Amino acid sequence: MKRANAEKVQIIACGAIAREILAIRNANGLDHIDLECLPAIWHVHPQKIAPALREKIATARAAGYGRIFIGYAECGTQGEIDRICAEEGIERIAGPHCYAFFSGTEKFLAECENEFTAFYLTDLITRQFEAFVIEPLKLDTHPELRDMVFGNYTKIVYLAQTEDVELQQKARWAADYLGLAYEYRFTGYGDLDPALRRLAPDKTDLG
Structure with a gap:
């Protein structure tokens, strides 16, 4: 040692x-x-x-x-x-979790009490949406599972660490893929x- x-x-x-x-x-x-x-x-x-x-x-x-x-x-x-x-x-x-500390834990916990139908993304999850969401849930091979898994969600909230236009476009695409509304929040x-x-x-x- x-x-x-x-x-x-x-x-x-x-x-x-x-x-x-x-x-x-x-x-x-x-x-x-x-x-x-x-x-x-x-x-x-x-x-x-x-x-x-x-x-x-x-x-x-x-x-x-x-x-x-x-x-x-x-x-x-x-x-x-x-x-x-x-x-x-x-x-x-x-x-x-990281959604909380990126947003500010106290702020996030207060907000999520009234936002329990939101599915959150970060830069990393947005960048690798296929690997973190689509593939583990087998949505690529069984698209019928989408509504079973995400049927109770109403929107995707992208908690962005960086102001990256391409990632914003990817997050919006992810929302469309899941059939959800889209909201962008820059957290740093x-x-x-x-x-x-x-x-x-x-x-x-x-x-």
Whole structure:
């Protein structure tokens, strides 16, 4: 085991937010942060997340990282990520899922009380809509399942991290594909931004 370097931070994150983490790190000069990701598609198989996190945490400790941060919300793991964080004495990004922390968790939870028929997209899910929605649900081979799965939804809400015209067009196409209304909301990086900036060695310089 290497000697711990107090300033080095290992983020172990969902691959679905890798772009956003790297963008925040680079924009804020957080060069002491390293990123290790688990497959984004594991959102479809959340039972795989916790065991893999334990392995990555052990590897990070052996490598001498002075601090470890979990780039996951609860993400359907039925409390397993929180149990790991409590046992290991480490933090994770707050919130139940990425839709919440991109929007701002308090804001999202207040809004979703009256928006329970919305299906949410992020940049990543929009970019890979086929791989994350169409193929796992077999809508490409069994289109009749569309109304069975999405019949109780009324709209797609695209929670955009970047202002990308092509992604907006893709999100609108996704709404048409599912037969839903379309709504666009620019969120930026939401709560993820301040959570990562708090990992700076000197917090006072970052406000």
